[in-house]
Amino acid sequence: MKKVLATILALCMLFSITTAFATADSARQLPKSENLYFENGLEITGMGIHFNNYPTEFDGCYYFPAIQALTNATVNIDWRVVDNYATQLATTLASGKLPDIIVAGNAGSGVMNLVSEGAIVPLDDYIDLMPNIIAAVGEDRMASWRQADGHIYTIPTVVDVPGSQSVMIRQDWLDQLGMAAPTSWDEWVAMWRAFKENDMNGNGDSTDEIPLALEQGENGERSMASLLNAFGIKASADTQFCLLEDGTYTMVYEHPRYAEFLQAAQDLYKEGLIDSEFPTRTQAELFTVMDSGLVGSTMTWAERAKLSSYSNREAGKEDALWVCTAPITGPYGDQHTQERAAVTSVWCITQAAADAGKVEDIVKLFNWNFSEEGINLYNYGIEGETYDMVDGQAVLKPEVVANGFVGYRALGMEFEPFGGKWLTNAFMQCLFSGTTLEELDAPSASFYNGLSIVNQGFYYPMPKTLETDAYVEYRAEMITTGVCTLRDQTIAGQISVEDFFARYENLKSQGLQEVIDAGTAAYALLSGK
């Protein structure tokens, strides 16, 4: 009997449906570019990290065949999964067979590791060949492009689209309490208290509501981002570094208002207004408690406002609605939120390419990628095939954006793993998927508001976490399991604020001061001060 069932199971596996949608053929018919064409051809090999649903074969979409047709440059990337990428990179380095371009992985520390291995070349000498890239990055963001030693080693991706995270509140809970969205610190605290003291989700348990939910971020460093901003501390993405008023780059713990922030967070925790599991709650767990109707307010990806609204409604709360709001207003009236990191490092050019004399040509190709022609190809695709010009504006065809980003990216557009410059116009066309603002339902409108409206005027450019040698050496011991643990213990009331600073001074003597000094010096170098 078991063998019969096993055989039936095997037969049931024998079905599949194959689908394919590629415009590679039309890409090959493009006329050569007037801006850049390699008469003798250019072959570039690469190893990069693949993610999302972008095609991975050379002719799986229009993009790389189009580059080939336009510039006579053939780019063949060996796309790898991000899982164990460091191991894959190490084995590639060990083999001695480096491709021409490579993604370092792990942001700055990956780049500096490759530098110390002698695997990649600095690009400072080729800066004159990159006017389009420099224009896309912008003079005020050059520091984000350089590594901690002041040199440029990477070709960046530039994302000029609105910020993606927002503070959000359960509007239906506010309506139930007859309260308006808070506009001052006292009103925020009053709102959290009201969420705590009333059984807002109506399940009979008045102790399971989480007035302000927080997620730990990577390695537990990032929690409290929204509250830090409310105290005027404009922190980096990992909330460990900041710029003081005088422009000095240092750790957030050196900020004059940090003690006040810590005390306020401790008081909020004591009252039960902050998520009791904040030190360990992951992003996935935050989403689960939002969808389960336990959370009153939080700061997370704006699309969560839409998603969790639908999830709560599907669970029976017909009027559930998450609204994106302006950032939390602090006791001194500060209202800030982190801008999306616009410049991220992608490709490094390897020593193998330098030995083959290809560096200049590769730089020229990436510079072309940031030209108007290249940006158009990246964001809109092929005219007549994926977009039309309407009153001088590129308009994506309805079938391209019908399924939002899913279909758009499956076609290879805005090919993020390869990098380029995102345009807000193309992003918005995709985001709206052919709908208009008036047609949006309340959750979708809230999502849009969180992306484009409510945070305008409150963004600040995040200072980059500079991965100096001291930072790499001491991060795990002094930061992740050191000062961050002390911070969490203080907020949870296990130690006092005074104890925190006493122990913090101890950590500084053990190496944290080196991290601060190295960061300050590196920032001064990068910013030209």
Add this chain to the structure above:
Amino acid sequence: MAQTSTAARQIKRRKNGDYIRSSRGDKIFHGINLFIMIVLLSFFLYPLLNMFSISLSNEYAVLRAQVTFYPIGFNPQAYNLIFQSTELWRSIGNSIFVALVGCVSSLVMLSVAAYPMAFGEFYGKKLYTYMILFTMWFSGGIIPMFLTIMKLGLYDSLWSLIFNGMITAYYVVIVRSYFHSIPISVVESARIDGANDFRILFQLIIPLSKPVLATVALWVIVGHWNDYLNSLLFLSSKQNYTLQLVLKEMVLNAESSIYNISMSSTATTGGAAALGQQVRNAVLVVSMIPMCILYPFVQRYFISGLMLGSVKG
């Protein structure tokens, strides 16, 4: 008296018609045993049922972590995604090739390695044995292994996976132990009849060793089937990818689907958000299916092989 105690006992019939009587103590023991086994079964079964249920449940139930051991609602989007992949079937073919060829070559090489340890009498036998056992305790690591594969010209070839796992010291020991249980007189009489060692091994010893070879074959096949890290390191071309690599890529891509949420219809929103979790569980189910197909055919060998070498007769 005897009749009263007879009436109080439960009578159990054996196959051949004889009767054995269960005492009250036996009955209590069986009851407790059954209870413990049911509890253990539920511990083992719950994760599997949970995994299967999440892969098929309604997306919002998945997002709210409400799914336990039965599906809530029905949404097969994860399976649609997996089975619509053109790379999936090619990768299954690759994995089958590696598993089958790897299994056959492993069995042959393991037998060849174990035979002299069991029946050989030659100078250096102890050194030979320790050389094999040494690899069980110490390993060169990933980089030396990668460099060896590169030097052999096997990079981006399925043969890198086959050769890499061909002879495992632990399996050699298992096979050798079983060979020891075969009477030496069988080998000696074959030698007297003029058979050489190869003939003895392939025509006598191996046919007598079906239980151990079937057991080891199952382990080898499962090992090749579930192998991920070696495939990740040694394979770069998509057409050579094995099933685990393709499934992992699907999971990672599905987890990125959260970034594809737009203003388009609500039907896609929850689905995109839950896709990562559902695909993660669905790939586990899909990768289990081939083993579930194979196991009924080798189960009796596996069970008899469990006690390999433990009873000498």
